Amino acid sequence: MSFSEKIIRWYHDNKRDLPWRSTQEPYKIWLSEIILQQTRVAQGTPYYQRFITAFPTVFHLAQADEEEVLKLWQGLGYYSRARNLHAAAKTVVREHDGTFPQNHKGLLALKGVGDYTASAIASICYNEPQAVVDGNVYRVLSRYFEVEHPVNSTVGIRYFRQLAQEVMDAERPRDYNQGIMEFGAMHCTPKNPNCLFCPLKEGCVALKEGKVGQLPVKTKKTKVRTRHFNYMVPVFKDRNDVPYTCLVQRKGKGIWQGLWQFPLLETDAEADLAQVQHELTANTPLKNTEETVLFNERPVVHKLSHQHLHTKFWIVGQKVWGEHAVPVSELEKYPVPVLIADFIKTFKF
Template identity: 50%
Template sequence: MSFQTEIIKWYKINKRDLPWRSTTDPYVIWLSEIILQQTRVEQGLPYFNKFLENFPTVKTFAGATETEVLKLWQGLGYYSRGRNMLFTAKQVMELHSGNFPKDYDKLIELKGIGDYTAAAISSFSNDQSKAVLDGNVFRVLSRYFGIEEPINSTTGKKIFSALAQSLIEGQKPSVYNQAIMEFGALQCKPKSPSCSICPLQVGCFALKNHKVNVLPVKLKKVKVRERWFNYFVALQGDKILIKQRKPGDVWQQMYDFPLIETSGPVGLNVTQFNDTVKEMFGNDIKIKSLMQKKHILTHQIIYVHFFGLENYMINFNMHTDIKSVMVEDFAVLPHPKVISDFFELYLQNKPNI
C-alpha cells in the first residue's frame, strides 16, 4: 500500500471523535484551528466549546468586545490570537457579507490566517487540494522520507511544502489532511512514538536508520529573555488596585496589578526597591511577601513576585493607569494566567493577604 493509503486506513480506525470534524462550516473549523494553534486538543477543546456557545456565528463573534473575547481566552496563552480572531470576524462581515470564505485565496487575505490555517479550512470545508503543514505533519514527513533539512529553514520549508502538496494530489483533501495530522498527533509522536505497531514501519527512513529521536531537525530558537515582575496586591475593604496593560508588551490590554519590573530578583531588604515602592504607595507602607512564581512564555521567562500592601496611599492623578475597583468587578475582567491563578488562591485565602 502507498504512504497515503496506509495513513488514511489508520485514520479511519484510530481518529478521535472531535466536534469540528462533523461539520464543513468554515467558521467552526476556523474557530478550532485558531484555538488549537500551539495548544493540545485536550486543553483547547473546552475553549472551543465556550467560544462556539457564546459566538455560534461569525456575526455574533464580530459583535463581541475585546474584553469579552480575552476573558473567554484567559489561560490559553498567545493572546494576540484572540485579538486577531475578533479582527478577522469583523473583516468577514465587511468583506464577505458575513459569509466565512471557503476558498484558500480569500482565506489567506484575512488577518491571523496563514498558509497552514488557510489550507486546513479550505480543505476541510471545501475539499480544496491544499496540503497542511503543521508540527505533526513536518514530523511524519521528516521521519518517513528522511528529510534532514531543518523544518524552520527557508530551504526546509520549500522542500516540505513541495512534498506535502505532491502527496495530497489524487486524494480526498479533507480526509487525507486530517489523517496525516492525526497520525502525527497520536502515532508518530514527538517522544516515544509507537514504532513497533506503526503501519509505516517498513518504509520509514528514521526507524531503519535509528534517527527517530533525531528527526525532524529544527534550527535553535532565539535567546529567551528573562524578566522580573513585582506585583503589589493592594486591598482596602472590598476594593483592589488594578491596571490595564498597555500595547506593545506581553498580555496587552489584559488586567493585572500595579507592578515594578526590576532587572533581577529583589528582597524586602533592598533599599532601592523599597524606596521605589514608597514613592508609589507612601512612606507608611507595609510590605509582605506573598508568593513567587516562574511563568514561562515562548521567548520570555517571567519571574513573578507578589507582595501584599498595607497602609498604602496612591496619587491617582500621577498614576493614571492604576484604578481602584471592586474585587468582584476585577474577577470578571480578562487576566494573564499567572494573575488568575493567584487570584483564585487569593479568593480562598482572603484573610491572609
C-alpha cells in the same frame, strides 16, 4: 498502496471523535484551527466548547467586546490569536457579509490565518487541494522520507511544503490532511512512536536507517530571559468594609497585550522593600500608603517558553482611594495572565 492511501485508511480506522469533526461550517473549523495553533487538543477543546456556546456564529463573535473575547481566551496563551480572531470576525461580517472566504487565497487575507490555517480550512470545508504542514506533518514526512532539512529553516519550510503537496491525495485532501495530522499526533509521536505496528513501516526510510529518534531536525535554542517582576497589590476597604484593589491594562508591545494586572515595577535584580516604596511614592497614583508587606518571601517563578518571570507580590495598604478602583468582587470579569489569576486565587483580600 500509496502513502496517502495508507494515511487515509489509518485515519478512517483510528480518528478521534472531536467536536469540530462533525461539521464543515467554516466558522467552526476556523475557530478550532485558531485555538489549536501551538496548542494541544486536550488543552484547546474546552475553550472551543465555551467559544461556540458564547458565540454560536461569527456575527455573535464580531459583536462582542474585545475584553469579553480575551476573558474567554484567558489561560490559552498567545493572546494575539484572540485579538486577531476578533478582528477577523469583524472583517468577515463587514466585508464578506458574514460568509467566510471560500478558497485558500481569500482565507489567507484574514488576520491570524497563515498558510497552515488557510490550507486546513480550505481543505476541510471546501475540499480544496492545499496540503497542510504543521508540526505533525513535519514529523511524519521527515521520518518517512528521511528529510534532514531543519523544519524551521527557510529551505526546510519550502521543501516540506512542496513535498506535502506532492504526496497529498488531490482527490481527497479533506481526509488526507486531517489523516496525516492525526497520524502524527497519535501514532508517529515525538517520543516512543509505535513503529512496531506502523502501517507505514514498509516504506519508512528513517525506520530502516534507525534514525526515527533523530527526526525531524530543528535548529533552535530558545534562549530564556530572566525578568524580575514586583506587583504592587493595593488593598483598600471602604466604610462598609468592602474590599477594593487596582488593575491596569498592559499596552504596547511584549507579553500579555490587552490583559490586566496589578501596578508593576520591573527591576534588574530581585527588589527589596525600599525600592518598592520608592516606586510607590515616585511613579504610581497610590498614595497614603498604610503599610507595604511582602506576600511571598520566595519569588514565584512563572515560566513562559521564552521568559522566566521571578515575581514578588507586595501588598500595599491604602487609607484613601485614588483612581482605577476595582471591587474585589469584580476581579473575575477582567482578562488576566495566569500568573495574576493564580495570585488572586490564593490571596484573601
